[in-house]
Amino acid sequence: MDIIFKNVEHRYQLNTPFERMALHDLNLTIKSGTFLAVIGHTGSGKSTVIQHLNALLKPTSGSITIGARTIESNRKEKQLKPIRQKVGVVFQFPEHQLFEETIEKDICFGPMNYGASLEDSQKKARELIELVGLSQDMLQRSPFDLSGGQMRRVAIAGILAMEPEVLVLDEPTAGLDPRGRKEIMDMLYTLHKEKGLTTILVTHSMEDAAMYADEVLVMNKGTIAIKGTPKEVFSQYEKLNEYGLQVPETLRFSLKLQEKFKRRDNQVPLTFQEVIQQVQGLMLKGEKP
């Protein structure tokens, strides 16, 4: 299911004295099965973009086509409901959306709301709890007994229970420690690969964008400033700087190294392995720092 944004504009509080343009001239195609990272300075429009993906917000002009369905300003709620099932959105701190007394009930809530039977929903909950790396015996426990990272996994399982084709995540690792962050990111990457899920990740972590995404979208002042593979995007580090963004630490290290060696090569190392190769290359050429 490809996603196509065509000339999308979004103004908050339209036709009031507080009207504010949050998105403009936004044209974008996200191919089915892509892992897209969305980065951008605070206020650049990232959250506004992703809320259009499941029609929580409608464009004030332009359109978003998701598979066979189109979101436009004049679409009625009823026409948009099927989109909400196909596109699952995990908001920041999703554990705040857990409310049932058991984890099982929480995971079953979405599918039952869309008409699935209790039995089918419970079967799904048993599959999903393992898929998100938790054990079956947790299903009867309260979600509030879990750690922050575990609660987030339950919230993600609740979204997956709707069998979305597109999974959208707004800062899914915010507030977790480095180990918890890596575990969640690895889990999302495995889900993306194994289920072929189109995954759209809003993140402030340049490292995560570099490591997990096929494509990176840079937002600036309500529109797309750069789009490309992580290497294409991070090679434009001077522009990113202007947009208030850093580059991954491997590249920061590499740029310092090139300064020391007084030599610029056009490499954009995004893994430590690539940094090591770059250092070896500089050494072999007999350069002295």
Ligand SMILES: Nc1ncnc2c1ncn2[C@@H]1O[C@H](COP(=O)(O)OP(=O)(O)OP(=O)(O)O)[C@@H](O)[C@H]1O
């Ligand atoms: N409900 C709202 N009413 C009015 N203006 C809003 C509303 N929500 C966001 N905005 C404005 O729209 C613009 C884009 O905001 P948005 O939240 O999409 O940015 P963001 O890139 O997600 O920021 P952050 O990284 O801080 O979450 C900002 O100027 C913001 O102040």
